[in-house]
């Protein structure tokens with residue numbers, strides 16, 4: 001069963017997760033320098049989108065990939081871009097151009113290219129709005145192989161004559177639907193007109209609205225279409241599993257995992273991570289927090305793995321932190337919980353992982369931690385598996401305390417029902433000369449509680465709000481960049497005042513970019529935007545208003561700190 005499929009009807013020759021011999025990065029024909037980087041980063045095997053996209057893209061083919069964040073799409077195009085760089089690169093002008101919607105993504109993608117391309121000496125420069133232009137000019141002048149840019153800034157630099165696109169052999173449009181949603185359509189067209197016709201064009205997008213498809217038809221030549229997660233697992237395959245997800249920021253993930261584990265108290269759990277490094281780091285963090293966690297990854301010898309499995313089966317360890325490769329074929333009877341530390345890169349991986357619990361009529365639990373940007377992949381998984389995944393609030397400190405007291409109460413009850421308590425009678429009797437029996441009981445409960453549950457954790461984990469998915473709107477919304485007025489979608493919205501306007505050079509795309517880059521919202525969640533001379537007004541979902549205000553205050557608009565608050569005129 002394939003979890004990627006080509007929509008143009010070609011059959012895929014690539015292996016899927018269930019194939020006997022797994023596909024390695026070396027099988028994809030990547031050069032040594034890239035393989036070395038991937039090993040260093042602890043990537044054990046390509047994700048489905050990488051298996052599908054890397055070979056044809058490395059061979060120079062145009063590609064239209066439908067894949068969301070979390071699928072490994074960045075490496076799916078970054079590796080072939082690097083693979084195609086010539087060994088000798090005497091010129092200073094870029095050979096590849098990657099266009100992305102937000103500053104945050106520009107930084108992330110350029111960091112990824114830099115890490116993968118280190119041994120190739122790849123020169124990667126990110127350019128985006130909000131950073132002073134002179135610094136970007138200097139970086140470009142020093143010579144560059146790959147430019148990662150937001151469309152507005154790329155166009156600015158092009159018009160100033162500082163960005164030369166005459167040598168570009170590959171153009172990648174990443175999160176193309178977001179770029180259109182943010183009003184970058186005209187900028188993209190203008191940029192694509194400037195790159196040589198004899199180029200490779202690659203487009204990745206989570207959704208494929210009609211307008212984007214039309215754009216792809218104009219600019220891509222005979223593209224190979226690749227789509228992640230098309231097939232639905234056959235009926236009856238799904239085990240009995242309670243599936244929940246928690247949306248948390250990257251920084252809050254270790255604490256959130258600890259909190260969820262405390263409340264769930266699994267008998268034995270597997271926590272899945274993406275890379276070897278993540279496995280090692282998380283195992284160390286969990287042990288530091290008092291859990292008995294063991295690491296399992298492809299970098300370990302068979303003997304080491306056997307020892308780890310022995311400790312899990314014998315109950316000396318309660319948590320196994322593992323990569324998919326290492327956990328393949330693993331069968332642990334007493335497993336009660338599967339935790340996805342990240343949203344898996346393919347729906348089938350998800351199904352495969354959670355299939356390890358909920359066997360033989362017992363109910364299993366699957367928990368997924370979702371970073372705001374990856375929530376679309378969660379939706380894809382829900383759609384493909386046909387089973388709802390309930391997004392819950394991370395337990396609060398109060399929830400945890402209540403749960404711990406409940407555990408202590410249960411332990412005391414068990415002792416009252418079963419243990420021989422006679423030998424403690426004298427202790428209680430002497431104390432009751434001085435104290436009330438209730439007070440003696442309270443002190444005893446406190447001691448028992450503290451002895452079994454350890455110190456209370458009082459770190460509150462910040463909640464991240466997600467907007468419900470809007471129905472996919474096909475076709476053109478007909479918005480220009482300068483003036484946009486959109487419904488803002490379902491639900492309440494509020495207007496925010498932002499203390500920078502036309503005189504500071506603010507354009508709608510800057511505001512949408514800053515919001516989408518710094519919060520869990522997407523471009524399309526932002527409603528009407530008004531830009532006045534000295535200030536701007538932006539409509540955002542009411543539920544996310546505080547998050548947007550905090551994020552914008554902490555960052556900058558057009559390179560400057562600005563006032564951000566609810567618009568007093570209306571709310």
Ligand code: AMP
Pocket residue numbers: 042043044045046047050068069070071072073074075274275
């Ligand atoms: P993306 O979907 O491109 O945003 O990637 C999501 C995350 O997966 C990033 O943190 C990547 O570093 C990581 N990643 C991408 N490919 C692999 C792989 N083959 N193995 C492990 N981690 C990966």
